[in-house]
Amino acid sequence: MKVDARNLQRLLLERISHDMVRHGFNAKPVGQEFRKNTPSGRVTLHLSFINHETDFDVTADVAVRFDALEELVNKENKLLTNKEKQNTYSLGAELGNICEGRPKRWTIAGVSNIEHVSAAVRDKFVSIGIPYLDQWSDMNAAFEALRGDDEAS
Numbered sequence: 001m002k003v004d005a006r007n008l009q010r011l012l013l014e015r016i017s018h019d020m021v022r023h024g025f026n027a028k029p030v031g032q033e034f035r036k037n038t039p040s041g042r043v044t045l046h047l048s049f050i051n052h053e054t055d056f057d058v059t060a061d062v063a064v065r066f067d068a069l070e071e072l073v074n075k076e077n078k079l080l081t082n083k084e085k086q087n088t089y090s091l092g093a094e095l096g097n098i099c100e101g102r103p104k105r106w107t108i109a110g111v112s113n114i115e116h117v118s119a120a121v122r123d124k125f126v127s128i129g130i131p132y133l134d135q136w137s138d139m140n141a142a143f144e145a146l147r148g149d150d151e152a153s
Contacts, residue, residue, distance in 0.1 A: 005056045008108050009049050012058065015118040020045065023130065041065040043133040044089070045125055055109035060121050062129040063092025064137045091136060091146070099128045 013029050021027045025036040025045065033046040042065050050057040065088070074085040096104025104124065106117040136142045 005049065005051050008111065008114065009056070011111065011114050012108065012118055013047070015114055016047070016121060019118070019122040019125075023126075038064075038137050040137070040139055041067040041070070041090075043137050044092075045129060047121070050105070055107050057105040057107050058117060058121065059094055059096070059103055059105055060124060060129070061092055061094040062098075062125075062132055063089035064133060064142065066090045066139055066142070069139075091142060093132070095124045095128050098132055099124070 009032075013032065017027050017029065017034070020034040023036070025034040032048065033044050035042050035044050044063050044065070046061050046063065048059045048061070050059070069090050070085070070088050074080060074088060077085065080088070094103055096102055106113075106120055108114065108117055136145070
């Protein structure tokens with residue numbers, strides 16, 4: 001039986017939005033992305049959906065945008081529209097890759113999975129995503145890490 005993925009994805013985003021507001025993020029996602037403005041740009045939690053015949057998987061990634069850097073990098077970029085240039089990010093990673101060194105997926109096959117998966121995404125975001133965003137949304141810390149040659153870099 002084919003799953004109604006679009007409706008389940010909408011329900012998941014609605015459920016996760018309640019948790020995101022508590023952390024200062026916008027209540028309504030932009031597409032599949034929850035945003036929070038910072039003094040130098042914004043940070044985000046983005047969900048990706050991998051559809052299958054009878055279910056779909058969810059992955060979550062976090063990203064940091066430094067407006068000044070993105071404007072500089074995209075200034076002469078003719079491949080992106082002006083709107084697309086506003087939606088580029090300076091650095092980020094998928095939550096599973098940050099903590100486990102491999103992608104983390106959660107499977108949704110029906111409404112009964114929404115609560116469990118939203119709680120699991122929230123828990124990973126709180127324990128892994130927020131510390132990542134807090135650490136790397138400081139432009140000086142990000143620059144030092146990116147210019148390094150160690151595992152964190």
